[in-house]
Amino acid sequence: MQKHTTPSRKQQHVELCVNDDVTFRRKTNGFERYEFIHNALPECNFSDISTVTEFLEYRCSMPLLISCMTGGYPDAERINGDLAEICQTFNIPMGVGSQRQAIENSQYHRSFQIVREKAPSIPLLSNIGAPEVAKMKSSDDICRMIDLIKADAMVIHLNPLQELLQPEGSPNFTGVLSGIEQLVRWLEIPIFVKEVGAGISADVAKRLLSVGVKGIDVAGAGGTSWAGVEILRNTEQETLSHYWDWGIPTAECVSQIKPLKTENNFTLVSSGGIQSAMEIALSLALGADFCASARPMLKALFTGGQNELSAQLNQLQLDLKRIMFLVGAVQIKQLQQVDIISVS
Ligand SMILES: Cc1cc2nc3c(=O)[nH]c(=O)nc-3n(C[C@H](O)[C@H](O)[C@H](O)COP(=O)(O)O)c2cc1C
Incomplete structure (x- = not known):
């Protein structure tokens, strides 16, 4: 089995995600099982509908972030720079890819720093994997990674399935939860935890909270x-x-985790195959505070550059407003209160 260095692996990941069909084959993200109830009396003016919402105490133009993807190899500087410029223009948050390579050496630090340079006033998310967190002896490395992009939150990714199947993987998750607990004590910024496409159950969410x-x-x-x-x-x-x-569909994760919001103060992000405004709107009505999208955003950038990505984001925002109008929600908070029905 051929093993790759971290930079060449990160490059391969981007190439495979852009050029190959790496989406789920039989399973969907589950949003097709839900529908809004049409409101024939919305009692609002379409021109008053606003998709503005808060994330990490910033006011963002819509509840969508470009999720953690890349950094740490030559071409990543251009990709992250392009994504960051768009996020700054749209005033939406962005995450960087795993910063493990940047802990190992400083050769590709620019591929991360560029993000804060191009996006000075949006929420930015640092990123590191669970296996690194379990091994950490001090907060020094992680603080340097946060400082590289002046991050507003640190995101730890849980990817046991990926580590298991990756030729270079480290399928050892012993001590990850206590490592996360340690990081919570060490860091001044909030810690977020994400999966990478296999989902987080209510039980895992409880342990994280x-x-x-x-x-x-x-x-x-x-x-x-x-x-x-x-x-x-x-x-x-x-x-x-x-x-x-393998994995828990996105809609199932959100509806399982939502009840934990009554007793815990945390931000619930819906991601995994989010491509349409309907999926964003249903996510919020199901209990999410925000949504995230990774590969669809990268594909748009590779297909038609920043123009294509901007066009997609504009379309998502307009469609989200249309859906909000049809359910009588002028603000995002109202959309989060709207009833939905299960159609299967
Ligand atoms: C090219 C690429 C690289 C990724 N690298 C990372 C990473 O370094 N860290 C991470 O937390 N997630 C990473 N992800 C996972 C995404 O953040 C996201 O959780 C996952 O792709 C599911 O979202 P999607 O269906 O919108 O792509 C990557 C995704 C893509 C497409």
Whole structure:
């Protein structure tokens, strides 16, 4: 099995995500099982509808962030710079990819620093993997990573499935929860935890909240399959293919975790195959505070550059306003209170 250095692996991930179909094969993210109830008396003016909402105490133009993807290899500086410029223009948050490589050496620090340079006034999210967190002896490395982009929150990704199938993976999750607890004590900024496409259950969310995590991004099944990406990189493709669709669908994660909001103060992010305004609106009505999207944003950038990505974001915002009008929600907070029905 061929093993790659961290920079060449990060580059391969982007190339596979842009050029290959690495979405789930049989499973969906589950939003097709829900519908809004049409409101024939919305009692509002379309021109008053606002998608503005808060994230990490910033006012953002809409409840969507470009999720953690890349950094740490030559071309990542251009990609992160382009994404950051768009996020700044739209006033939406952005996450960087794993900063593990930047802890190892400073060769590609620019690929992370560029993000804060291009986006001085939006919420930015640092990113590190669970295996690194379990090994951490002090907060020094992680504080340097936060400082690289002047991050507003630190995101830890849980990716046991990916580590298991990755030729270079570290499938050792012993001590991850206590590592996260330690980080919560060390850092002044909030800690968010995300999956990468296999979802977070209510039980896992409870354990994360019990150690002081302030944000949970479910990154559920139904969008990018990270098992799929690693299977394509693996020489044992046939024997591993049944893991391609492993995971909890995004809508299921959000509805499982929502009840925890009555007793815990945290931000619930819906992600995993979010591509349409309907999925964003249903996420919020199901209980999410914000949504995130990764591969669809990257594909738009690679297909038609910043113009294409801007056009997609404009369309998402306009469609979100249309849906809000049809359910009589002028503000995002009202959309979060709207009833939905299960259609299956
Ligand atoms: C090219 C690429 C690289 C990614 N790298 C990371 C990473 O370094 N850290 C992380 O937390 N998630 C990473 N992800 C996972 C995404 O943040 C997201 O959770 C996942 O792709 C599901 O969202 P999607 O269906 O919108 O793509 C990456 C995604 C893509 C497409």
